[in-house]
Amino acid sequence: RAKTMGISTMQFFDPEMQAVETARDVLDVDLRRGLQENEFVLYYQPQVDSANKLTGVEALLRWPHPKRGLLSPGEFIAFAEEKGLIGLIGQWVLEAACIQLLRWSADPETAELTIAINVSALEFSHPEFVPRMLKVIDRTGINPKRLVLEFTERVMLGLTEDTVSKMRALKARGLYFSLDDFGIGYSSLGYLQSLPLDELKIDRTFVKDILTNPNDAVIACSIMALGASLGLAVVAEGVETQEQRDYLASQGCKAYQGYLFGRPVPIAELRLGRNVRNP
């Protein structure tokens, strides 16, 4: 910027800003290379039922960066959105999840497992989102009922005809919809009824202090009641202790995810139970 403004403005140039700009440029180049070189990996975190039985996993994106080590989505997803790269990343995640579902489908011990992927609001808003997604589903031949799409309330924000019709088109093909981070959001509850949702995930901020903060407990319980009355499954996320799990169970919760049951791990480290091989 300083260059185009001429030499005279150079003295106002802020070296700290320059460093930030450079870091962003590097990340931009890095992300494009990472996509090209297939550097991303999916980690899988277990989801269990009331009997602690594995019912499925959430796929969480990781980027083993050649220089910076293992990066979490918090370190690059927002940037990828800004740079228009989220669509490519989302496609990669979808493909990788479908390939894993396909492997699992071949073994009766794993055939029923589901994989949840996270869909960013920006990605969802792309006009080609639905056809692109259906193309991958058709090409891989997975059972769409095993694929869970996790949306945040941001997707529902300013609920439009477009959102509703896209979700209905995907629902018609049998996909399963989960509303992620539920409870911290923005909007009225009205949209819950107008969308073909299947599941609510109680945000982990309410689970964290559920035993000590009555407000959090009230919210978590309200979400469970809401789910029950709307006929939606409810998953508690971020469950770290047996006490949290037992309290949630006592309030009617039937599905859990959190460090108590397992951290996100590469596929080879995922414990599927006895006699089950990782393909």
Ligand code: C2E
């Ligand atoms: P999320 O979808 O709500 O995923 C749950 C996050 O909570 C994950 O963080 C997970 O590692 C973490 N977590 C799970 N159990 C526990 C627990 O018991 N305690 C604590 N403290 N944390 C727990 P992660 O993997 O860093 O992902 C952060 C967010 O990044 C995700 O939140 C999701 O919104 C986004 N994300 C992850 N993968 C993708 C992706 O493939 N595409 C897009 N668009 N977003 C993604």
Ligand code: MG
């Ligand atoms: Mg999620």
Ligand code: MG
């Ligand atoms: Mg979540």
Ligand code: MG
């Ligand atoms: Mg979250």
